[in-house]
Amino acid sequence: xxxxxxxxxxxxxxxxxxxxxxxxxxxxxxxxxxxxxxxxxxxxxxxxxxxxxxxxxxxxxxxxxxxxxxxxxxxxxxxxxxxxxxxxxxxxxxxxxxxxxxxxxxxxxxxxxxxxxxxxxxxxxxxxxxxxxxxxxxxxxxxxxxxxxxxxxxxxxxxxxxxxxxxxxxxxxxxxxxxxxxxxxxxxxxxxxxxxxxxxxxxxxxxxxxxxxxxxxxxxxxxxxxxxxxxxxxxxxxxxxxxxxxxxxxxxxxxxxxxxxxxxxxxxxxxxxxxxxxxxxxxxxxxxxxxxxxxxxxxxxxxxxxxxxxxxxxxxxxxxxxxxxxxxxxxxxxxxxxxxxxxxxxxxxxxxxxxxxxxxxxxxxxxxxxxxxxxxxxxxxxx
Ligand SMILES: *Cc1c(COP(=O)(O)O)cnc(C)c1O
Numbered sequence: 001x002x003x004x005x006x007x008x009x010x011x012x013x014x015x016x017x018x019x020x021x022x023x024x025x026x027x028x029x030x031x032x033x034x035x036x037x038x039x040x041x042x043x044x045x046x047x048x049x050x051x052x053x054x055x056x057x058x059x060x061x062x063x064x065x066x067x068x069x070x071x072x073x074x075x076x077x078x079x080x081x082x083x084x085x086x087x088x089x090x091x092x093x094x095x096x097x098x099x100x101x102x103x104x105x106x107x108x109x110x111x112x113x114x115x116x117x118x119x120x121x122x123x124x125x126x127x128x129x130x131x132x133x134x135x136x137x138x139x140x141x142x143x144x145x146x147x148x149x150x151x152x153x154x155x156x157x158x159x160x161x162x163x164x165x166x167x168x169x170x171x172x173x174x175x176x177x178x179x180x181x182x183x184x185x186x187x188x189x190x191x192x193x194x195x196x197x198x199x200x201x202x203x204x205x206x207x208x209x210x211x212x213x214x215x216x217x218x219x220x221x222x223x224x225x226x227x228x229x230x231x232x233x234x235x236x237x238x239x240x241x242x243x244x245x246x247x248x249x250x251x252x253x254x255x256x257x258x259x260x261x262x263x264x265x266x267x268x269x270x271x272x273x274x275x276x277x278x279x280x281x282x283x284x285x286x287x288x289x290x291x292x293x294x295x296x297x298x299x300x301x302x303x304x305x306x307x308x309x310x311x312x313x314x315x316x317x318x319x320x321x322x323x324x325x326x327x328x329x330x331x332x333x334x335x336x337x338x339x340x341x342x343x344x345x346x347x348x349x350x351x352x353x354x355x356x357x358x359x360x361x362x363x364x365x366x367x368x369x370x371x372x373x374x375x376x377x378x379x380x381x382x383x
Pocket of ligand 1: 063066088090133159161162182184185196
């Protein structure tokens with residue numbers, strides 16, 4: 001008999017640096033008198049992240065969504081953008097705010113990323129870009145996507161909210177595509193409380209993004225672009241510099257937790273762990289499983305609710321599908337018959353608690369709960 005966990009556990013817990021280090025940093029910022037607008041901390045974080053992520057050009061934002069929104073604007077896209085229905089709402093909402101129409105493409109049933117083999121069929125004369133997401137840290141088929149984009153003269157933008165510091169065959173993930181967005185929200189591996197960045201190849205975009213995130217103000221008398229306010233402030237940037245010092249240690253802890261989950265769940269039928277493929281490095285962002293109702297004996301929704309009785313608060317990432325949002329539902333590409341793998345995944349995925357402080361004992365207990373849930377079903381069928 002497995003008993004509930006003593007304290008509730010959630011999917012994630014923000015990475016928080018030493019309070020003394022943060023206090024010192026904040027004091028320093030307050031004493032400097034500059035709280036935002038391209039201050040010392042922002043410049044320092046920009047340079048540090050460029051080195052850490054191995055990118056030539058990087059621009060910081062007050063959150064990832066506004067980074068993506070303004071990044072799409074900076075690329076001057078028009079018409080239709082081919083994207084995935086299996087993502088966080090922000091991905092497609094960034095298209096909406098640019099008056100771009102999403103064209104939903106089905107996903108690969110293994111990686112749950114956009115299915116690169118289905119992209120070409122969706123290209124029309126209105127298509128201007130492909131917006132793909134490296135879902136749960138699994139990289140997309142970047143080479144195939146690049147090939148298609150070149151052939152049809154399309155831009156490629158990646159929502160890389162889950163892949164901070166990931167690599168593909170040794171290459172930094174943001175070296176693929178025209179632009180990659182990172183999110184530094186508190187729930188992400190690296191955080192600036194709220195925050196985000198764009199990494200990009202074209203040097204010319206630097207100036208444009210600087211303008212777009214600061215009302216399009218060229219100087220105190222000239223407004224040259226229709227921008228927004230999307231600047232990261234000094235406290236966010238300073239906090240981020242402290243968090244960054246703790247990221248490698250967190251990665252190691254998450255590595256061990258992942259191993260513990262993998263061995264604890266390995267022998268339970270009907271559970272598939274979504275993990276990186278050969279040659280890819282893990283982002284250690286989420287630990288996600290797929291539950292096959294027939295083999296496991298219980299549905300994902302049943303498991304989700306049952307886990308709560310044990311004080312385990314998992315999340316149905318991603319649910320619902322973006323193609324089911326009311327304002328997209330009538331699009332031809334949003335019809336369920338075109339998106340069979342996405343519709344299957346959205347009913348099966350479950351994101352389990354995953355953060356450094358979770359502890360291996362807790363992971364073990366969670367795996368035992370899964371064994372129990374499965375065994376119960378077996379007992380039922382015997383009755
Ligand atoms: C977190 C997340 C975002 C949004 O990032 P914010 O920094 O919270 O604006 C976008 N896309 C995906 C896939 C995410 O997980």
